[in-house]
Amino acid sequence: MAPANTRLPSLQDLQAAHLRILPLLLPTPLLAARTEPGALWLKPENLQRTGSFKFRGAYHKLSQLSPTVRARGVVAYSSGNHGQAVACAAQLLGCPATIVMPQSAVQVKVDGVARYGGTIIRCEGGSDERRRIAEDLAAEGGLALIPPYDDMAIILGQASVGLEIARERPSLRQVLVPVGGGGLSSGVALALRELLPQARIVGVEPEGGNDLQQSFARGEHVRLDVIDTIADGLRTQSVGTLNYRILRECLDEVVSVPDREILEATRVLLLTEKLVVEPSGAVAFAAYREGRVAQDVETAVVLSGGNIAMDLLRTLLAQ
Amino acid sequence: MAPANTRLPSLQDLQAAHLRILPLLLPTPLLAARTEPGALWLKPENLQRTGSFKFRGAYHKLSQLSPTVRARGVVAYSSGNHGQAVACAAQLLGCPATIVMPQSAVQVKVDGVARYGGTIIRCEGGSDERRRIAEDLAAEGGLALIPPYDDMAIILGQASVGLEIARERPSLRQVLVPVGGGGLSSGVALALRELLPQARIVGVEPEGGNDLQQSFARGEHVRLDVIDTIADGLRTQSVGTLNYRILRECLDEVVSVPDREILEATRVLLLTEKLVVEPSGAVAFAAYREGRVAQDVETAVVLSGGNIAMDLLRTLLAQ
Secondary structure: OOOOOOOOOOHHHHHHHHHHHHHHOOOOOOEEOOOOOOOEEEEEHHHOHHHEOHHHHHHHHHHOOOHHHHHHOEEEEOOOHHHHHHHHHHHHOOOOEEEEEEOOOOHHHHHHHHHOOOEEEEEOOOHHHHHHHHHHHHHHHOOEEOOOOOOHHHHHHHHHHHHHHHHHOOOOOEEEEEOOOOHHHHHHHHHHHHHOOOOEEEEEEEHHHOHHHHHHHHOOOOOOOOOOOOOHHHOOOOOOHHHHHHHHHHOOEEEEEOHHHHHHHHHHHHHOOOEOOOHHHHHHHHHHHOOOOOOOOOEEEEEOEOOOOHHHHHHHHHO | OOOOOOOOOOHHHHHHHHHHHHHHOOOOOOEEOOOOOOOEEEEEHHHOHHHEOHHHHHHHHHHOOOHHHHHHOEEEEOOOHHHHHHHHHHHHHOOOEEEEEEOOOOHHHHHHHHHOOOEEEEEOOOHHHHHHHHHHHHHHHOOEEOOOOOOHHHHHHHHHHHHHHHHHOOOOOEEEEEOOOOHHHHHHHHHHHHHOOOOEEEEEEEHHHOHHHHHHHHOOOOOOOOOOOOOHHHOOOOOOHHHHHHHHHHOOEEEEEOHHHHHHHHHHHHHOOOEOOOHHHHHHHHHHHOOOOOOOOOEEEEEOEOOOOHHHHHHHHHO
16 A cells, blocks of 8 residues: 555656557547537447456556566456456466456456456455455465555556546546546546646446545545445445545545436446446446536546446346 | 449549538547457447438438428438438438338337437338338428438448548458448448558348349349348348449449348347447448458458347347
């Protein structure tokens, strides 16, 4: 964990990280929302390698490890998208990866890890238990533990989403980004603070996991005991320590959306925007379409991932 | 219908048409296929206004009518995507539109026409009957009949798809495009002949509606009596006269794909590429992934539309 007095990264740091990962990224150009052409833009990270933005941070983190460390292998704990991202990045860099996943993980995400050649360890307990198992594996096997969000190399990787948005639409005045552990949101906020200082940066959480919204309200770093949301990628009890520090400084506002609105947004993205987005990836779009943020300014929303469970897709279409 | 000795449009003609429609187009940048990054590119016209490439031709055609003609209104016959495109273009240009649609039209396409304010006339008969009704309406009301594909202004509009592909990836050596009435394919072929002369241009038809493949084999313009394919947007008995003339001159090859492969391609696009594409829009992707064209050259496939029936989406997910 970074000490509280570590300086925040400069624009040059962010750009250097982007250049390191750029050759491996799939382009995810801003798309005009068919429902609001010209007013609303979509950053479709569901089209990114591994189906979420997580590849950016994972590949950046692994690329910064020494070849000797990489050769011993990496380990991560994840309910899904971070695990797929680490497995894919490891495969591209030719190093072994072990991913500790919960029994409750969405099948499409487990399959994703397997597809990229990752070794999967399923475990019964919560995220603390998964973390302990991963830390034990790291200590015993000399593996490098790849944290999901509370890490500057990860944050620098995710920041590339913000750099790309700013370069493509300098006229934006508002950017909405999902908040889970805070890796994506802190990275995007760092980038946009530098490149689009006139834009409002809004974090979006599910109502049943709105720890950052509560943190902002109370002025202290809140950790929730109970999380209840359909957005499986945003079921974090609190944002990371480093992430909180950045978000407190760079984020303008946090809003939250109930599961009902998240599901309806996921459905509209599928049927109208023709994009497959998972609930966690649809929260920013939900906040915009439900009027929870300003409507009269040019806005971009980050669609952070597309690895939706088949059952849920079927449910959305049954309505 | 254009006389056989009409000159084919020049690159300047194509570019002038593109500039006329560009302000109204939604950007559909080439996307890297996650299944084949770097080797295969997707042109996602499912993300275009009205959910298909048809908007390009319809808007171009309407923009070329005189204000007086437009004020009287336009009429079109269509099983779906052309109808939505004409209704949307008419709405943007402030003119009334009447669309003659079959009883069998996919509901999502009927809803689309209604959303854009088009007046819908449902009819029982086949496409000849729909055409007759539309021609009668045109004659009686002084309405301008907007043909679906056998028209140079329509073809010039669709050609913009080819111009955009060539500008974005000049390194392409193969481009696959769906063939129905031949509006899209003849437009794209015209553009690529000019801008990517080194690229192979391949038309793709459903096996159950492969009139152009048979035409190329026999060396004459074939019209099929029976059409049987899941690809509802490609159920044309023959390509148009003008389209045939252009395709014969500019297309390198035609291949066809059975419905089974079209459905599997539609499913892979949904689950892996995270894009909602209708069966007609997936035929080019199907031809590539089933090895019906060269695999060792950089290729783009046009995903021509995304207006898939809800029932079919459910069926794809039930597997």
